[in-house]
Amino acid sequence: MNKTHQLQNYLQQNKISAAFITNPDNVFYITGFRSNPHERLFGVMLFADADPFVICPKMEVPDVEASGWQFGAIGHEDTEDAMDILQQAAESRQASLTALAVEKTHLTVSRQEALSGIFPDAAFHSIDDQLNAMRVIKDSREIELLAAAAELADYAIEIGCDTLKEGITELEVLSEIELALKKRGVSHMSFDTMVLFGDKTASPHGKPGNRKLRKGDFVLFDLGVIWEGYCSDITRTVAFGTPSDEQRAIYDTVLRAELASVEAAKAGITAAELDRTARQVIEDAGYGDYFTHRLGHGLGISVHEYPSLHGANDLPLTAGMAFTVEPGIYVPGVAGVRIEDDLVLTEDGVTILTQFPKDLQILGEN
Amino acid sequence: MNKTHQLQNYLQQNKISAAFITNPDNVFYITGFRSNPHERLFGVMLFADADPFVICPKMEVPDVEASGWQFGAIGHEDTEDAMDILQQAAESRQASLTALAVEKTHLTVSRQEALSGIFPDAAFHSIDDQLNAMRVIKDSREIELLAAAAELADYAIEIGCDTLKEGITELEVLSEIELALKKRGVSHMSFDTMVLFGDKTASPHGKPGNRKLRKGDFVLFDLGVIWEGYCSDITRTVAFGTPSDEQRAIYDTVLRAELASVEAAKAGITAAELDRTARQVIEDAGYGDYFTHRLGHGLGISVHEYPSLHGANDLPLTAGMAFTVEPGIYVPGVAGVRIEDDLVLTEDGVTILTQFPKDLQILGEN
Numbered sequence: 060m061n062k063t064h065q066l067q068n069y070l071q072q073n074k075i076s077a078a079f080i081t082n083p084d085n086v087f088y089i090t091g092f093r094s095n096p097h098e099r100l101f102g103v104m105l106f107a108d109a110d111p112f113v114i115c116p117k118m119e120v121p122d123v124e125a126s127g128w129q130f131g132a133i134g135h136e137d138t139e140d141a142m143d144i145l146q147q148a149a150e151s152r153q154a155s156l157t158a159l160a161v162e163k164t165h166l167t168v169s170r171q172e173a174l175s176g177i178f179p180d181a182a183f184h185s186i187d188d189q190l191n192a193m194r195v196i197k198d199s200r201e202i203e204l205l206a207a208a209a210e211l212a213d214y215a216i217e218i219g220c221d222t223l224k225e226g227i228t229e230l231e232v233l234s235e236i237e238l239a240l241k242k243r244g245v246s247h248m249s250f251d252t253m254v255l256f257g258d259k260t261a262s263p264h265g266k267p268g269n270r271k272l273r274k275g276d277f278v279l280f281d282l283g284v285i286w287e288g289y290c291s292d293i294t295r296t297v298a299f300g301t302p303s304d305e306q307r308a309i310y311d312t313v314l315r316a317e318l319a320s321v322e323a324a325k326a327g328i329t330a331a332e333l334d335r336t337a338r339q340v341i342e343d344a345g346y347g348d349y350f351t352h353r354l355g356h357g358l359g360i361s362v363h364e365y366p367s368l369h370g371a372n373d374l375p376l377t378a379g380m381a382f383t384v385e386p387g388i389y390v391p392g393v394a395g396v397r398i399e400d401d402l403v404l405t406e407d408g409v410t411i412l413t414q415f416p417k418d419l420q421i422l423g424e425n
Numbered sequence: 426m427n428k429t430h431q432l433q434n435y436l437q438q439n440k441i442s443a444a445f446i447t448n449p450d451n452v453f454y455i456t457g458f459r460s461n462p463h464e465r466l467f468g469v470m471l472f473a474d475a476d477p478f479v480i481c482p483k484m485e486v487p488d489v490e491a492s493g494w495q496f497g498a499i500g501h502e503d504t505e506d507a508m509d510i511l512q513q514a515a516e517s518r519q520a521s522l523t524a525l526a527v528e529k530t531h532l533t534v535s536r537q538e539a540l541s542g543i544f545p546d547a548a549f550h551s552i553d554d555q556l557n558a559m560r561v562i563k564d565s566r567e568i569e570l571l572a573a574a575a576e577l578a579d580y581a582i583e584i585g586c587d588t589l590k591e592g593i594t595e596l597e598v599l600s601e602i603e604l605a606l607k608k609r610g611v612s613h614m615s616f617d618t619m620v621l622f623g624d625k626t627a628s629p630h631g632k633p634g635n636r637k638l639r640k641g642d643f644v645l646f647d648l649g650v651i652w653e654g655y656c657s658d659i660t661r662t663v664a665f666g667t668p669s670d671e672q673r674a675i676y677d678t679v680l681r682a683e684l685a686s687v688e689a690a691k692a693g694i695t696a697a698e699l700d701r702t703a704r705q706v707i708e709d710a711g712y713g714d715y716f717t718h719r720l721g722h723g724l725g726i727s728v729h730e731y732p733s734l735h736g737a738n739d740l741p742l743t744a745g746m747a748f749t750v751e752p753g754i755y756v757p758g759v760a761g762v763r764i765e766d767d768l769v770l771t772e773d774g775v776t777i778l779t780q781f782p783k784d785l786q787i788l789g790e791n
Contacts (some may be wrong), residue, residue: 097729098530118629118717137719138737163535164464168527168549171534185535230607238600246596246632247617263484266612351484353503363463371504 062089062193063111063130069189070107070160076153078105078160078186079145079174084360085162085190086113087288092126094119100141109152114145146177160186191365195357196379201289202403202410205358205381208249208291209401209412211284215240216295216415219254219280223299223422229254229267232278240284249283249290249362260296260395263352263387274300274423277310277394283362290362292383293413294399297420309346309388310396310419316340316386317398317417320354324384324402324409330354330372337386338370346388355383358401378406428455428559429477429496435555436473436526442519444471444526444552445511445540450726451528451556452479453654458492460485466507475518480511512543526552557731561723562745567655568769568776571724571747574615574657575767575778577650581606582661582781585620585646589665589788595620595633598644606650615649615656615728626662626761629718629753640666640789643676643760649728656728658749659779660765663786675712675754676762676785682706682752683764683783686720690750690768690775696720696738703752704736712754721749724767744772 066089070078080086081102087093089103090113101119105111110130113123117134124132133148135141149156159174159181166174171183197205218239222232233254240248252267257276259265272278276299283292296310316337323336334354341350353369358381366374368382376382380403387397401412432455436444446452447468453459455469456479467485471477476496479489483500490498499514501507515522525540525547532540537549563571584605588598599620606614618633623642625631638644642665649658662676682703689702700720707716719735724747732740734748742748746769753763767778 098733122630137733137735161534163538164533166534167530168532168534168537169529169551169553172529183534187535230612231604234600234604234607238597238604241596241600244635246634251613264488268612269610367464367503369503 063105065193066105066189067107070105073184075158075160075184076107076156076181077149080105080162080186080190081170082162082165085165085194088190088194088360090123090126090128092123092128093288094122099137100135100145104145104149106153112148112152114141114148142173142177149178156181158182158184160184162187162190194359195365196377197359197381197403198379201359202381204287204289205291205401205403206412208284208286208289209293209414211240211243211245211286212282212291212293212401212413213415214243215282215284216280216293219278220297220420220422223272223278223297225274225423226271228269228271229256229259230269233267236282245284245286247285249285249292253279253281255279255395258392258394261389261391261393262395263389263397272299275303276300277302277306277396279395279397281397281399288360290358290360291401291413292358292362292399293401293415294385294387294397295415295417296396296398297422299423301421301424302419306394307419308344309390309394312341312344312346313386313388313396313398314417314419317384317400320384320386321400321402321409321411324376324404326376326378326404326406328376330366330368330374330376331370333376333384334368334370337384341386341388346390349388349390350386351389352387355385355399357382376404378404380404381412429471431559432471432555433473436471439550441524441526441550442473442522442547443515446471446528446552446556447536448528448531450730451531454556454560454726456489456492456494458489458494459654460488465503466501466511470511470515472519478514478518480507480514508539508543515544522547524548524550526550528553528556560725561731562743563725563747563769564745567725568747570653570655571657571767571769572778574650574652574655575659575780577606577609577611577652578648578657578659578767578779579781580609581648581650582646582659585644586663586786586788589638589644591640591789592637594635594637595622595625596635599633602648611650611652613651615651615658619645619647621645621761624758624760627755627757627759628761629755629763638665641669642666643668643672643762645761645763647763647765654726656724656726657767657779658724658728658765659767659781660751660753660763661781661783662762662764663788665789667787667790668785672760673785674710675756675760678707678710678712679752679754679762679764680783680785683750683766686750686752687766687768687775687777690742690770692742692744692770692772694742696732696734696740696742697736699742699750700734700736703750707752707754712756715754715756716752717755718753721751721765723748742770744770746770747778
């Protein structure tokens with residue numbers, strides 16, 4: 060059943076007249092069309108008892124039609140009142156709207172007030188849980204795209220490792236990675252590519268700059284690729300030159316934690332239990348205070364999506380869910396290590412989408 | 426007067442207990458600290474009668490403190506209820522909140538519901554107009570940063586032009602531009618860099634790909650740089666090889682339109698009138714149907730910010746406002762041309778921040 064029909068059934072079953080969806084990721088999920096509307100009105104309106112439509116800036120109407128969306132698009136110009144146009148289009152589909160489902164986690168207060176203005180009889184319902192429930196279970200086509208995105212992420216790490224040489228800067232390595240990906244047709248990364256050297260690896264949110272690579276540095280790559288709308292997200296940490304004993308101890312601990320979480324990842328475990336498997340390894344090694352973030356996050360059309368894998372989330376994980384596991388240890392002044400894979404749960408286990416080796420790679424030694 | 430004090434005065438004058446600001450651009454404007462919190466709670470809370478604070482993920486607290494923000498930051502972890510922490514921090518500053526200002530154009534409905542939960546007595550006011558009114562007038566330091574960002578945009582166009590050669594792809598040119606900028610310390614573009622060749626220039630929202638450059642192509646660059654938090658946005662169209670008469674006619678029309686809008690840009694003119702100056706030139710030349718978007722947009726911390734320069738906006742422009750003018754003509758199957766500058770209005774005229782030549786550049790001829 061396609062997404063439009065699924066949502067229409069949901070509206071009928073819950074006696075909700077219509078849904079207005081404006082999160083670009085959700086619009087893409089439903090329609091196959093992606094756009095960044097900035098401040099302009101862009102969304103898909105679905106009805107319990109009528110066909111849906113897309114509303115978008117007029118100049119994007121041809122692109123919506125070319126994307127394969129079969130229900131038509133209504134355009135508005137900057138000089139027009141887009142809400143008026145939405146109201147007319149909605150009323151031509153369904154005479155009265157008594158209940159309207161919206162993404163409460165995305166819709167702004169001012170948009171809600173404007174919707175209240177044009178649909179004065181409508182009570183607002185949240186459709187976030189329904190969209191999360193649909194998006195969290197990936198179908199086989201989605202898993203193929205996630206796997207393709209992960210393969211490109213592996214390739215990116217390979218390029219990054221090949222580029223390392225004494226004196227090169229973080230930004231130069233980053234550029235070489237992104238150029239190689241662009242040549243393979245990648246137009247967008249999932250997020251700002253991170254390439255960090257040496258002491259900078261100890262900040263989980265460090266920014267690449269003109270730091271030059273020196274022997275003895277750890278190099279941390281954290282990056283992802285968007286491929287046909289689906290994201291990957293990989294982290295690898297490698298050594299440039301011989302690592303110290305402390306660097307090795309940190310690396311080994313993170314690797315054991317990461318492997319423990321991959322091993323434990325199967326349908327039925329909760330997010331909190333999975334977080335615990337990795338965290339326990341790190342705590343037992345005495346580094347508990349240096350693992351300062353959650354284990355991972357859902358992955359799909361958004362690079363950070365439902366569910367969040369942290370110690371207070373009792374959600375049982377089920378087959379079809381895709382997520383990252385990414386334990387890390389960050390010891391200021393010494394080194395940071397993070398290792399991250401993209402996983403998909405299956406009926407009887409787990410598929411690891413990211414494949415770049417995780418044994419400590421020691422580079423720059425002739 | 427700094428921004429914190431300005432907002433505190435605003436709250437006092439309007440008898441509003443507090444403001445909670447979560448748009449990352451506005452938080453940066455007020456605090457000098459920039460972060461992308463994804464789904465995590467991140468904002469600055471200001472009070473009529475107490476000192477403000479930042480609330481952010483715990484691992485970012487040191488970064489906030491290092492950024493020069495003098496009023497402290499309160500951290501929360503993924504396993505904690507961030508709203509509880511916000512409530513406690515707010516109540517320790519101000520016993521009761523009867524009115525709370527929020528960015529209704531940014532705050533989500535679910536966040537507003539959560540704020541209603543922790544501040545049950547608070548009525549919600551919009552602080553958007555106040556923030557727009559503050560941000561729209563740039564001070565001398567902001568204008569310096571906009572000028573520095575524009576100079577880097579000029580440099581990017583220069584690199585792009587130097588890179589053009591027969592057979593090179595749009596993505597390769599794009600990569601060369603971004604690498605050159607990264608070497609100058611630019612870590613973020615204002616938006617996805619656009620490099621389009623030939624027929625692809627006729628789409629105002631085309632995407633760079635593997636199209637190869639051929640003699641007779643127009644090349645359209647639309648790009649911008651973020652420099653210390655401030656954006657530039659430039660478009661130039663150049664010819665690779667000898668242009669046809671029709672290409673020349675389109676180019677000359679856009680150039681005359683753009684020059685007309687720069688000439689007319691002075692304090693007192695309305696956004697609609699300024700849009701009209703350029704549109705009239707294009708309509709008179711018979712290309713009115715092919716200028717399918719507004720004239721321009723405000724520019725600052727956001728690349729598209731208040732005000733919007735379109736034909737239905739009667740806002741008078743005043744000294745200190747920074748914005749783009751970017752007329753274009755897009756004739757499908759023939760060519761697209763857009764020319765865009767960044768302007769700042771002064772008391773007695775206008776400063777043009779982008780300086781790359783606008784006479785038709787004909788490249789690729791030996």
